[in-house]
Amino acid sequence: MMKAASRKIRVLLVDDDEDDYLIIRQIFSKIPEAPFSLEWSDDYDKAWRLIGQRKHHLYLIDYRLGEKSGMDLMRGMLPQARPEPFIILTGAGDRDLERQAMREGASDYLVKGSFGPELLSRTLQYAIGRKNAEQQRVQYLIELNRSKDEFISIASHQLRTPATGVKQYLGMVLEGFVGEVTDRQRDIIQKAYQSNERQLRIVADLLKVAQVDAGKIRLHKQKVSVGEMLGDIIGEQADTYRMRQQSIRFTSPSKATTAHIDVDAVRMVLENIIDNASKYSSEGTTVNVAVKEDDHSFEITVADQGVGIADDEHAKVFEKFSRIENPLSTKVGGTGLGLYWAKKIVDLHGGSVRFTSEPGDGTTFYITLPK
Amino acid sequence: MAEKSAQTIFIVEDDQDLNGAYHMILESSGYDVTVAFNGKEALEKLSSMVEPPRIIFLDLRMPVLDGIGFLKEYNAPAHPETTVVVFSNYDAQKEVDEAYELGASRYVLKARATPNELVRIVRDIMSD
Numbered sequence: 300m301m302k303a304a305s306r307k308i309r310v311l312l313v314d315d316d317e318d319d320y321l322i323i324r325q326i327f328s329k330i331p332e333a334p335f336s337l338e339w340s341d342d343y344d345k346a347w348r349l350i351g352q353r354k355h356h357l358y359l360i361d362y363r364l365g366e367k368s369g370m371d372l373m374r375g376m377l378p379q380a381r382p383e384p385f386i387i388l389t390g391a392g393d394r395d396l397e398r399q400a401m402r403e404g405a406s407d408y409l410v411k412g413s414f415g416p417e418l419l420s421r422t423l424q425y426a427i428g429r430k431n432a433e434q435q436r437v438q439y440l441i442e443l444n445r446s447k448d449e450f451i452s453i454a455s456h457q458l459r460t461p462a463t464g465v466k467q468y469l470g471m472v473l474e475g476f477v478g479e480v481t482d483r484q485r486d487i488i489q490k491a492y493q494s495n496e497r498q499l500r501i502v503a504d505l506l507k508v509a510q511v512d513a514g515k516i517r518l519h520k521q522k523v524s525v526g527e528m529l530g531d532i533i534g535e536q537a538d539t540y541r542m543r544q545q546s547i548r549f550t551s552p553s554k555a556t557t558a559h560i561d562v563d564a565v566r567m568v569l570e571n572i573i574d575n576a577s578k579y580s581s582e583g584t585t586v587n588v589a590v591k592e593d594d595h596s597f598e599i600t601v602a603d604q605g606v607g608i609a610d611d612e613h614a615k616v617f618e619k620f621s622r623i624e625n626p627l628s629t630k631v632g633g634t635g636l637g638l639y640w641a642k643k644i645v646d647l648h649g650g651s652v653r654f655t656s657e658p659g660d661g662t663t664f665y666i667t668l669p670k
Numbered sequence: 671m672a673e674k675s676a677q678t679i680f681i682v683e684d685d686q687d688l689n690g691a692y693h694m695i696l697e698s699s700g701y702d703v704t705v706a707f708n709g710k711e712a713l714e715k716l717s718s719m720v721e722p723p724r725i726i727f728l729d730l731r732m733p734v735l736d737g738i739g740f741l742k743e744y745n746a747p748a749h750p751e752t753t754v755v756v757f758s759n760y761d762a763q764k765e766v767d768e769a770y771e772l773g774a775s776r777y778v779l780k781a782r783a784t785p786n787e788l789v790r791i792v793r794d795i796m797s798d
């Protein structure tokens with residue numbers, strides 16, 4: 300906002316009628332102790348620029364302003380997101396307009412010709428007071444949100460340590476550090492180990508999400524071969540696909556496609572999408588992975604023949620914790636964080652991730668990243 | 671240098687259960703293990719060791735004196751015979767970077783390493 304140079308409340312009047320300006324200036328001049336300084340703008344475009352510079356504490360805007368109305372100006376400036384209040388000036392008896400102005404986020408309205416210095420001063424002071432209170436609430440909510448992110452991060456780390464302990468002790472048994480166990484015992488310990496691995500994965504997902512939400516992710520970009528990266532991921536998931544009796548086909552790019560990306564992050568993105576393609580498909584289906592490129596970007600497609608995603612669920616797919624019900628969703632585990640995180644990571648790279656889906660026939664995900 | 675003491679592994683980890691697990695894993699694999707539960711205790715034990723350890727597994731978040739605080743006092747470059755492995759459950763890039771700057775040469779995410787992988791890391795370092 301403003302520097303402390305002048306203690307006065309700076310008001311910008313936007314009114315294309317000079318006579319009105321002169322009258323209003325006159326009224327301002329009668330306010331005791333002159334707490335306001337008034338600047339005048341007589342056209343829409345100039346006002347737009349001045350508002351953009353944010354040098355004023357408050358805007359007094361005439362509803363009738365050439366072809367464009369004062370409301371257009373206000374709307375364009377998203378009053379909800381601005382700390383400076385707007386007050387609309389209307390003609391006498393225009394109740395509808397007054398109501399509309401308030402709905403659009405004006406702090407108040409003044410009817411031209413019907414206010415003197417006292418009402419003007421009080422209206423302006425109140426508007427600023429209310430905006431300040433609102434700003435404090437916003438600040439409070441921002442703080443609250445930050446402390447929520449922090450809480451998730453701390454809680455997840457606290458959960459990680461004991462789960463790591465479980466992993467080590469069970470791992471010692473499974474990996475033969477403490478002698479033989481019977482097959483039945485091994486089975487049971489294996490199950491406990493798997494459960495614990497799932498817990499560790501959820502904790503890791505929560506931490507990843509808390510990190511992107513807090514804006515703490517820094518990409519470490521390096522040059523990598525996209526084909527090799529995909530080959531690795533597909534190789535690692537071969538067992539999962541075999542277990543579900545599915546096949547995965549990879550059409551590697553004709554020439555070596557290299558990209559400048561954060562490999563670890565992008566790998567996790569692709570791992571999840573390729574894992575989803577299997578998770579949300581039944582036995583006997585095939586997943587096709589392919590890479591296309593042009594001069595500036597490359598696109599990875601992952602096409603499955605799975606359950607698909609209904610049209611009215613599309614908006615939910617990239618939301619946090621969203622799991623869409625489908626015939627397979629109760630059988631396969633998941634926290635619904637994978638795609639939320641994926642979108643954030645791809646966005647950070649300046650790329651995009653989208654999908655098309657035919658319920659019952661399959662889904663295709665498209666991941667586009669700049670080279 | 672005596673064979674045996676050259677093989678000593680020093681575990682600095684504040685969580686009792688984890689400290690105990692790593693102790694068991696490495697001891698049952700034939701290594702001499704010394705443990706400490708925070709950075710201050712680690713510095714004290716180090717100063718009374720006859721031979722320096724071959725490896726220090728160093729947790730970062732610990733009470734009294736944390737891993738970074740330990741490294742600042744310890745001065746890793748003055749101990750080329752010892753490899754410091756940062757052992758953390760925080761994939762907090764900043765802290766790990768700082769540990770590297772202070773002379774740590776490896777990083778292990780505790781939640782990921784299995785007992786066998788831990789032993790593999792040790793063998794790897796010992797065979798260098």
Ligand SMILES: Nc1ncnc2c1ncn2[C@@H]1O[C@H](COP(=O)(O)OP(=O)(O)OP(=O)(O)O)[C@@H](O)[C@H]1O
Nearest residue numbers: 575576579607622623633634635636637638639662
């Ligand atoms: N290929 C797909 N076919 C059908 N539905 C899908 C597909 N990919 C994602 N979905 C739907 O979108 C939801 C969100 O996917 P996302 O990867 O974020 O979560 P998840 O797989 O449930 O859990 P996780 O966080 O463990 O990855 C899934 O629960 C699923 O309902």
Ligand SMILES: [Mg+2]
Nearest residue numbers: 571575633637
């Ligand atoms: Mg998933």
